[in-house]
Amino acid sequence: MPVGTNSSERFLFCVGLISALALLLYIAWPLLQGKLYVHDDLGNYHIPARAFYAKCLANGFSYDWWPNIYCGYYLQGDGQVGMYHPFHRFLYSHLGLSGGFAIELFIGFPVMLVGMYVFLRRLAFARDASIFGALVFTFSGFNLLHFCHIQAIEIVAELPWLLIAVDVSLRGANRFGVAIANLAVAVLVVSDFLLGYPQYVWLSALIAGLYALYLIGQWQSTWRVVPLVLFAACGVVAGSVQLLPTYDALKASARLSGGAYDPFTYSLNPLNVFQFVAPYLFGGRVITGETVWRHTTEYGIYDGAIVFVMFLMVATGAVRLGGRRRLSLGLVALAVISLVLAFGRSGGLYTAVTHVPLVGRFRAPARYVLLVQFAFAIGAAVFLEAVREKSRAAGRLTRRAKAILVLVPIAALATLVLSGRVLPGGAASWAALSSQVRGGLLAALSGPLLAIAAVLIVFAALRGSKLALAVAIVFTAADLGVYGLTTMDRKPQTLATFAQTVNLPEVAPGERIEAIPTRNDIATLKGLHQVTGYVGLPPAKALDYARPNALRLACAAYMSVPARSAEGGAPGALIIPVAKPMPRARLVTAAVVATDPRAEVERIDIESTALVSEPLELGGGAAGTATIDLDVPGHIEVVTQAPSRQLLVLSESFHRGWRATVDGDVAKVIPVCGDFIGVVVGDKRRNVVLDFKPESLSKGILFTKIGLTAMVLLFLVTMLAARKAKSLSQ
Numbered sequence: 255m256p257v258g259t260n261s262s263e264r265f266l267f268c269v270g271l272i273s274a275l276a277l278l279l280y281i282a283w284p285l286l287q288g289k290l291y292v293h294d295d296l297g298n299y300h301i302p303a304r305a306f307y308a309k310c311l312a313n314g315f316s317y318d319w320w321p322n323i324y325c326g327y328y329l330q331g332d333g334q335v336g337m338y339h340p341f342h343r344f345l346y347s348h349l350g351l352s353g354g355f356a357i358e359l360f361i362g363f364p365v366m367l368v369g370m371y372v373f374l375r376r377l378a379f380a381r382d383a384s385i386f387g388a389l390v391f392t393f394s395g396f397n398l399l400h401f402c403h404i405q406a407i408e409i410v411a412e413l414p415w416l417l418i419a420v421d422v423s424l425r426g427a428n429r430f431g432v433a434i435a436n437l438a439v440a441v442l443v444v445s446d447f448l449l450g451y452p453q454y455v456w457l458s459a460l461i462a463g464l465y466a467l468y469l470i471g472q473w474q475s476t477w478r479v480v481p482l483v484l485f486a487a488c489g490v491v492a493g494s495v496q497l498l499p500t501y502d503a504l505k506a507s508a509r510l511s512g513g514a515y516d517p518f519t520y521s522l523n524p525l526n527v528f529q530f531v532a533p534y535l536f537g538g539r540v541i542t543g544e545t546v547w548r549h550t551t552e553y554g555i556y557d558g559a560i561v562f563v564m565f566l567m568v569a570t571g572a573v574r575l576g577g578r579r580r581l582s583l584g585l586v587a588l589a590v591i592s593l594v595l596a597f598g599r600s601g602g603l604y605t606a607v608t609h610v611p612l613v614g615r616f617r618a619p620a621r622y623v624l625l626v627q628f629a630f631a632i633g634a635a636v637f638l639e640a641v642r643e644k645s646r647a648a649g650r651l652t653r654r655a656k657a658i659l660v661l662v663p664i665a666a667l668a669t670l671v672l673s674g675r676v677l678p679g680g681a682a683s684w685a686a687l688s689s690q691v692r693g694g695l696l697a698a699l700s701g702p703l704l705a706i707a708a709v710l711i712v713f714a715a716l717r718g719s720k721l722a723l724a725v726a727i728v729f730t731a732a733d734l735g736v737y738g739l740t741t742m743d744r745k746p747q748t749l750a751t752f753a754q755t756v757n758l759p760e761v762a763p764g765e766r767i768e769a770i771p772t773r774n775d776i777a778t779l780k781g782l783h784q785v786t787g788y789v790g791l792p793p794a795k796a797l798d799y800a801r802p803n804a805l806r807l808a809c810a811a812y813m814s815v816p817a818r819s820a821e822g823g824a825p826g827a828l829i830i831p832v833a834k835p836m837p838r839a840r841l842v843t844a845a846v847v848a849t850d851p852r853a854e855v856e857r858i859d860i861e862s863t864a865l866v867s868e869p870l871e872l873g874g875g876a877a878g879t880a881t882i883d884l885d886v887p888g889h890i891e892v893v894t895q896a897p898s899r900q901l902l903v904l905s906e907s908f909h910r911g912w913r914a915t916v917d918g919d920v921a922k923v924i925p926v927c928g929d930f931i932g933v934v935v936g937d938k939r940r941n942v943v944l945d946f947k948p949e950s951l952s953k954g955i956l957f958t959k960i961g962l963t964a965m966v967l968l969f970l971v972t973m974l975a976a977r978k979a980k981s982l983s984q
Contacts, residue, residue: 262382262642262720263380263381263382263642264381264382265382265720265724266382266386266638266642266720266723266724266727267381267382267384267385269382269724269727269728270382270385270386270388270389270727271385273389273727273728273730273731274367274385274388274389274392274393274731276731277389277393277731277734277735277739278363278364278367280735280739281360281363281739282360284746285356285359285360285746288352288748289746289747289748290352290355290356290359290746290747290748290749290752291359291401291402291746292746292747292752293401293402294402294551295402295403295404296359296401296402296404297752297774297776298774298775298776298788299334299774299775299788299789300334300335300355300402300404301351301355301749301752301776301779302322302774302775302776302778302779303320303329303334303335303775304335304346304351304354304355304358305351305778305779306320306322306329306778306887307329307335307337307342307346308346308350308351308354310887311343311346311347312347312350313886315886315887315888315889316886316887316888316889316946317329317330317337317887317888318330318337318499318887318888318946318948318951319887319888319946320887321783321885321887321906322775322778322781322782322783322784322787323775323778323783323784323786323787323788323789324784324785324786324787324789324792324793324795324907325766325783325785325808325809325905325906325907325929325930326906326907326909327787327789327793327907328499328502328503328506328793328909328911328948330496330499330951331499331500331502331503331504331506331791331948331950332450332500332503332789332790332791333450333451333452333496333499333500333503333790334405334450334451334789334790335405335450336405336408336448336449336450336496338448338495338496339445339448339449339450341445342354342358345357345358351749352748352749358404358408359404361408361411362404362407362408362410362411363392363393363397363407363411365411365412365415366388366391366392366397366407366410366411366413366414367388367389367392368388369388369411369412369413369414369415369418370384370387370388370391370392370414370631371384371385371387371388372414372415372418373414373415373417373418373421374387374388374632374635376418376421376422377421377581377632379635379639380639380642382638382639382642382723383635383636383638383639383642384635386634386635386638386727386730387631387632387634387635387638388631389727389730389731389734390557390558390561390627390630390631390634390635390730390734391414391627391628391631391632393731393734393735393738394557394627394630394631394734394738395554395555395556395557395558395627395734395737395738396554396555396557396623396624396626396627397410397627397738398734398737398738398739398741399550399551399554399738399741400551401551401738401741402551403451403551405449405450405451405454406451406454408449409446409449409451409454409455409458410454410458410624412442412445412446412458413458413461413462413628415438415442416439416442416443416446416458416462417461417462417465418435419435419436419438419439419442420435420439420462420465420466420469420482421435421465421469422434422435422438423435423436423439423478423481423482424466424469424470424478424479424482425469429975429976429979430973430976430977432478432972432976433969433972433973433976436481436482436485436968436969436972437485437965437969439482439485439486439489440485440486440488440489440492440965441489441965442489443455443459443486443489443490443492443493444489444492444493444961444962444965446458446493447489447490447492447493447496447497448493448495448496450496450500452497452500452616453616453618453621454621454624456613456616457621457622457624457625460625461625461628464584464588466479466482468581468584472580481968481972484968485965485968485969488961488962488964488965488968489961489965490961491957491958491960491961491964492957492958492960492961492962492965493958493961494953494954494955494956494957494958494961495951495954495955495957495958496954497954498950498951498953498954498957499948499950499951499954500791501950502911502948502950503791503793504615504791506793506794506909507791507792507793507794508792508793508794508795509791509792510794516617517604517608517614517615517616517617517619518598518599518604518608518617518619519617519618520552520553520598520617520618520619520620520621521596521597521598521599521600521604521619521620522552522553522555522593522596522597522598522600522619522620522623523541523542523553523597523600524597524600524601525541526540526541526553526555527555527593528669529554529555529556530555530556530557530562531559531562531662531665531666531669531701531702531705532666532669532670532698532700532701532702533556533559533700533701533704533737534697534698534700534701534737535669535670535697535698535701539554539556539737539741540553540554541553551741552618552620552621553620554623554737554738554741555593555596555623555626555627556737557626557627557630557631557734558730558733558734558737559704559705559707559708559733560708560711560712560726560729560730560733561630561631561633561634561730562630562662562708563658563659563662563708563709563712564633564634564637564638564712565589565629565630565633565634565637566658566662567637567654567655567658567712568582568585568586568633568636568637568640569582569585569586569589569633570654570658571654572652572654572655572657572658573637573640573641573652573655573716574640575636575640576640576643578636578639578640581632581636582633582636585629585632585633585636586629586633588625588626588628588629589625589626589629589630589633591603592622592623592624592625592626592629593622593623593626595607595619595622596619596620596621596622596623596626597619598619598620601619604619607619634730638723638726641715641716641723642723651713651716651717655716658709659709659712659713660709662705662708662709663702663705663706663709665705666701666702666704666705666706667702669701670698670699670701670702704733707729708729711725711726711729712726749779752776752779753776753779753780755776756776756777756779756780756782758777758780758782758812758829759811759812759829761782761783761811761812762811764809764837764838764882764885764905765783765809765810765811765835765838766782766783766784766785766808766809766810766811767782767783767784767785767810767811767812767813768784768785768786768799768805768808768810768812768813768814768832774787774788775787775788775789783809785799785805785808785810786799793907795928795929796851796852796925796927796928796929797851797852797855797927797928797929798852801855801856802832802833802856803855803856803858803860804855804927805832805835806832806833806834806835806836806860807836807855807860807905807927807929807930808835808905808929808930809835809836809837809838809905810832810835811831811832811835812829812830812831812832813829813830813831813832814828814829814830815828815830836860836861836903836905837880837905838882838885838904838905838906839880839881839882839892839902839903839904839905840877840880840902840903841877841878841879841880841894841896841900841901841902841903841935842861842862842863842864842872842877842900842901842903843862843872843873843874843875843876843877843898843900843901844862844863844864844872844874845863845864845865845866845869845870845872845901846858846863846864846865846866847865847866847867847868847869848865848866848867848927848928851865851927851928851929852928855927860927862877864901864903864926864927864932865926865927865928866901866924866925866926866932867924867925867928868924870901870924870934871899872898872899872900872901872934873896873897873898873899873900873937874898875897875898876897877896877900878894878895878896878897878898878900879894879895879896880892880893880894880902881893881894888945888946889943889944889945889946890904890906890943890944891941891942891943891944892904892941892942892943892944893939893940893941893942894935894939894940894942895938895939895940896935896936896937896938896940897937898937899934899935899936899937900934900935900937901926901932901933901934901935902932902933902934902935902942903926903930903931903932904930904931904932904933904944905930906930906931906944907929907930907931908923908924908925908926908928908929908930908931908932909946909948910948910949911946911947911948911949911950911951912931912944912945912946912947913944913945913946913947914933914942914943914944914945915942915943916933916935916936916940916941916942917940917941918941921933921934921935921942922934923944931944
C-alpha cells in the first residue's frame with residue numbers, strides 16, 4: 255500500500271509517539287511508586303551527594319564542603335550535583351531528596367525527545383520522520399547506558415534545544431526572534447556549565463559548532479555569527495560559579511598527580527563495532543579492552559538493528575536522498591570521524607585531541623559515541639522520509655540496497671562464527687562460545703536473528719509497505735528498550751531501604767571509618783564519615799591511608815583488610831578497629847618541618863608532634879585542650895585552652911579555601927602532615943572559627959554576575975536594534 259499520503263504521515267507519527275511514550279512510562283513507573291534507581295554511580299555517588307545537598311538546603315547550611323568523605327571534600331569543585339543550578343536548587347529545596355532525585359533522573363528523557371522532534375521539524379522533516387529520529391536519539395544505546403551518569407543526560411537533553419536556538423539565530427527571519435534565540439543560546443550554555451560535567455558541554459558545543467558551520471555554508475549567514483558568539487561567550491563567563499571551582503578541584507586532584515592521569519582511559523575497543531550486528535554476543539554486552547574493571551556503560555554503541563541498516567542505506571546512497579544529500583554526507587562524516595575518535599589510541603586521531611588546551615584534559619574517548627548516535631538518529635529520519643516519499647511509485651531496489659540487505663545478516667552470522675577466534679578469551683566451539691556470552695547460545699543467536707528481521711522489515715518498507723514502516727518504528731523502540739532499559743537496575747528501592755544496605759559499625763561523633771565497602775559514598779546516608787570516598791575528581795593525598803598513623807590522624811575508628819570466605823569464594827573485607835584514633839580537634843606542642851609526610855609520619859609521635867611545611871615557634875610544655883563548639887558543613891568553631899603558644903590540629907582535609915580567625919583576628923591556616931588543618935593559637939582561652947570560603951568560588955560568583963549582566967545588556971541592545979530596524983523598514 256502506498257504511504258505517501260498525509261494520513262500515512264499522521265499514522266506513523268502516532269505510532270512513533272505511542273512507542274516513545276511507552277518507553278518513558280517504563281522508565282518512570284518505579285519513580286511513580288516512590289522508588290529510586292540505585293544502579294552503579296546513581297547509588298554509589300549521586301544519591302548520597304544529593305542527600306547531603308538536600309539536607310544542607312533544609313537546614314540553611316553551606317553545601318560547598320562535604321565533610322562526610324575524604325575527611326572533607328570540595329563538593330562544588332567536583333560539580334556533579336549541579337548545586338548552583340536554579341532547577342536543582344528548586345527541586346531539592348521544595349521536593350526533598352526522593353522527589354527531587356526522581357524528577358531530575360527522569361526529566362532529561364522527555365526534554366530530549368521533544369527537543370529532538372522540534373529540531374528535526376526545523377530541518378523540514380515530516381512529523382513521522384521527526385518523531386522517529388527523536389525516538390532513536392532519546393533512547394539510543396548511549397543515552398540509556400549512561401543512565402547512571404545523571405548530569406550527562408541532563409546536558410545531552412539540552413543539546414537539541416541548543417541546536418534549535420542556533421538554527422533560529424542563523425537563519426531566522428524575524429529580528430526579535432533572532433535576539434531571543436541568541437539569549438537562549440547564552441542561557442543554555444550557562445545551564446550546561448552549571449550542571450557540572452564539562453566534557454559533555456564540550457561535546458554539545460562541538461555538535462552546535464558543526465551545525466553552525468553547516469548553516470553558514472548553506473545560507474551565507476556569516477554576519478549573524480558575531481552576536482551568536484558574543485552571547486555564547488557571556489554564557490561561558492556566567493558559568494564561572496561552576497567552572498572556576500572545577501578547575502580548582504582538578505588542580506588538586508589525584509588525576510593530575512604522580513602521572514596517574516591517562517586521557518585514553520575508557521577508549522572504545524575497536525572490536526565493539528561488532529555490536530552493530532551482535533549486540534548480545536559479549537559478556538556484559540561490551541568489550542572493555544582494559545586490564546582492570548571499567549564501566550561497561552562507556553562502551554555500548556548499539557543503536558538498533560533497523561537503525562544500523564537504515565544508516566548504511568543513507569551513507570551509501572542506496573536510497574534517493576534528494577535535498578538531503580548534503581546533510582547526509584555531513585552525518586556520515588560525523589559518524590565515521592567520531593567513531594575513530596572514540597577508539598582513542600587505537601584510532602590514532604584522538605592523540606591530536608589530547609594536545610588541545612583544556613579539552614585535552616578530558617578522558618574517556620568512548621564518549622564520542624554520542625556524536626555517532628546523534629548522526630544515526632538523523633540518518634534514520636532521512637531514511638524514513640526518503641522511503642515514504644518514493645514509495646508512491648515503488649520500484650526495484652538499487653544494487654547498493656540489495657547488497658546491504660544481503661551483507662548485514664551475513665556479517666552477523668560471520669561475527670557469531672568467528673568470535674571464538676577473534677574475540678579475547680573466545681573459543682571456537684559452540685559450547686565454549688555459549689558460556690562466554692551474556693545469555694548463552696540464544697543471546698549469541700540474537701544478533702543474526704535481529705539482523706534478518708531488520709533487513710526483512712527494511713526490504714518491505716523499500717517496496718512501499720506502510721505497515722513495514724510502522725513495524726520498523728515499533729521494532730526499533732522495542733529493540734532499543736530491551737538493549738538499554740535492561741541495563742538499568744530493575745530492582746529500584748525506596749530511599750530508606752537503600753540506606754539500610756550499609757552494614758558498618760557505628761562510630762562515635764567525630765570519628766570516621768575506612769573500609770572497602772566505603773569506596774562508594776553510601777555510608778554517608780547513615781551519617782557516617784569516611785576517610786576516602788567516590789567522586790569524579792578524587793583529591794590528591796599526602797598520606798597513605800593504608801598505614802596506621804595516617805588512619806589515626808584521620809580519626810578512623812575502623813579499617814578493613816582483604817579477606818576471603820572460608821570456602822575460597824569471592825574476596826570481601828574484614829573490618830577491624832583502629833588503635834587509638836586521634837581526637838578530631840587537639841593541641842600539639844611540637845612541629846617538625848617535613849618534605850615527605852608520607853614517610854615521616856610513621857616515624858614521629860603523632861600525639862605530640864605535627865609535620866608542617868614551614869618552621870613554627872611553639873611554646874612547648876603540656877598540651878592544652880581543644881573543644882569543638884560547632885561543627886557544620888564548611889563552618890567549625892573550636893575553643894582552646896593552653897598554657898603556651900600551641901598548634902591546633904583539626905582532622906579536616908586541608909584546602910586553600912579554609913579561612914580562620916582567632917578571637918576575631920585573621921589567622922593563617924597551614925597544612926599539617928600534608929592533609930589536615932592547622933592553626934597556631936596563643937595561650938589562655940582562644941576562640942577559633944574556621945570557614946570554608948575558597949577564592950575559586952568567590953571569584954566564580956563574581957564572574958557569573960558579570961556574565962549574566964553582560965548577557966542581559968547585550969540582549970537589550972539587540973532588541974533595541976531590532977526595533978529600530980523594524981521602524982526604518984516601515
